[in-house]
Structures are given as C-alpha cells and as structure tokens.
Amino acid sequence: MRTVIFDLDGTLADTSGDLIAAANSCFRGLGLGDLLNVEHDAGTALRGGRAMLTLGFSRVEGFDQDEVDRQYPFLLNAYAEDINSHTVLYPGAMEAVEQLKSLGYAVGIATNKPEGLAETLMQSLGVRNEFASLVGADTLPVRKPDPEHHFEAVRRAGGDPLQSLLVGDTATDRDTSRNAGVPSVLVTFGPGPDDVRALEPEATIDHFDELIGVVSKLIG
Missing domain, CATH: 1.10.150 (DNA polymerase; domain 1)
Incomplete structure (x- = not known):
C-alpha cells in the first residue's frame, strides 16, 4: 500500500x-x-x-x-x-490526511519527539486515531535520520516502504528520506521556508491543499 x-x-x-x-x-x-x-x-x-x-x-x-x-x-x-496550551494543527493538515486515506493511502507519523509525549499530544488534539502508526524517538534503538525509523512507521501503518514518502520540515526529514531512498516533501509554512527550499527536497508545499497533487506525482 x-x-x-x-x-x-x-x-x-x-x-x-x-x-x-x-x-x-x-x-x-x-x-x-x-x-x-x-x-x-x-x-x-x-x-x-x-x-x-x-x-x-x-x-x-x-x-x-x-x-x-x-x-x-x-x-x-x-x-x-502542559503539552497543549499553545499548540495548533496547521491549516488543512487533517483535511489532507482524510483525503489521502479516502484515496487509499496509509498514513502514519515518524517523530523525534519521545513516543509517550507524541501519543499524549495527538490524543489531546483529538486526532491520534486518524494515523495508523506513530513511531517516536524512543520507539526503536534508532531515530531519524536513520531510515529504519521511517520504514517502521510505514510497516506499522500497513504500507510498503518502497511506495512511501516522508512529509517534514527540516534537514533531518530530508536526510531520513534520502537514507531511505524515498521522496521527501518539505513544508514551507513553518519557520525558515527559504532554508527548507535550500535543502532541495523532491517537493515543497506552501499549504496542505497542495499535498495530494504532489504525492500523486511522486508515488502514484
């Protein structure tokens, strides 16, 4: 998948x-x-x-x-x-996730935040159940940019690592995808969009509205 x-x-x-x-x-x-x-x-x-x-x-x-x-x-x-006093989901994030799922994609999370904290945050935001996997910094003996971190998130989501991509915002995400031999899509709406573009990922997006089109071009 x-x-x-x-x-x-x-x-x-x-x-x-x-x-x-x-x-x-x-x-x-x-x-x-x-x-x-x-x-x-x-x-x-x-x-x-x-x-x-x-x-x-x-x-x-x-x-x-x-x-x-x-x-x-x-x-x-x-x-x-105090994990969720100021945290907000980026505009369009969950709409993009729902679109991906409706089109038959599996979706998961790979984060260098400790797994327990990531689980707590996603539960508090009310969206944990929308993701089939969540792999944190301490889930495995390795973490991003080790490719196994990405691969495990894909496997736990029921997907095929060879038909996957990583959506992120930093050099760590770009390096993880390159180490895994899969495309990366980096978002520009976080801090430092010019730095993100300089990392030369396979694609960048300025809003989650663009994600579906980019994903379909990169992995079908």
Whole structure:
C-alpha cells in the first residue's frame, strides 16, 4: 500500500509555544528568567529540547553542555505537564490526511519527539486515531535520520516502504528520506521556508491543499 508518513513538530502542528514555555521553566528555575521567545526562537524549538536549552544557555555565561543534560529531564517533565496550551494543527493538515486515506493511502507519523509525549499530544488534539502508526524517538534503538525509523512507521501503518514518502520540515526529514531512498516533501509554512527550499527536497508545499497533487506525482 502507498504510504505517507508525517513528521509531527513543525509539520502537522506548530508546537513551538509549548516547547519554549517548557524550556523557559527550566531557565526560571535557575534564576535566569525567560531566555527564549516564540517570535524569534520557534525554529530552534522545533529542533528539540536540547537545541532550545543550548540556545538559551548560549545567551548567559557560566553554563555548558553538562547543564543542558541536567536540565533536559526537567524540560520533558514541564512539557508533559502542559503539552497543549499553545499548540495548533496547521491549516488543512487533517483535511489532507482524510483525503489521502479516502484515496487509499496509509498514513502514519515518524517523530523525534519521545513516543509517550507524541501519543499524549495527538490524543489531546483529538486526532491520534486518524494515523495508523506513530513511531517516536524512543520507539526503536534508532531515530531519524536513520531510515529504519521511517520504514517502521510505514510497516506499522500497513504500507510498503518502497511506495512511501516522508512529509517534514527540516534537514533531518530530508536526510531520513534520502537514507531511505524515498521522496521527501518539505513544508514551507513553518519557520525558515527559504532554508527548507535550500535543502532541495523532491517537493515543497506552501499549504496542505497542495499535498495530494504532489504525492500523486511522486508515488502514484
């Protein structure tokens, strides 16, 4: 079965507000105040917790990678406690998923967010049951950009890895698809659309309305 696998953060949903809030709770706990803001740091937020902590600590003196590692569990706890105050699905995302399913495609999720957090978020958004699979950062011994992460999401969705593609928003997604030997479609409506185009994926989309046409051209 032809299969479309979606990244989560920055692709299906803008999670940057809740992620930054969790990171700032760590900084406040150290007496540093809020070191990140959504307007300027959303792109870093969508690259993960350690990237946010690293950026925040780069703005003050006296903190190094050891502190990033110490604070990371606290960030995950803070995020789990308040995972959906600001998160929104991107316009047209679920309509595109429904269209794909109606046309006979399997759909799933491959994310470098820990599986438990991804499950909790998708349940809270009320859309988890629309996806046949969800593979997180800790589901397997490997994660994106290892191709097995993508392949497992495809298999769990009941699809054929040779007839699949990955929809994402970062170099990690592009590299995952190349390592897997499948096409990538990168969205431009998240932070840094020019950077996305520079990654030279097989296709980009400016809105989920364009996805069906692109998918049909790439995998039939």
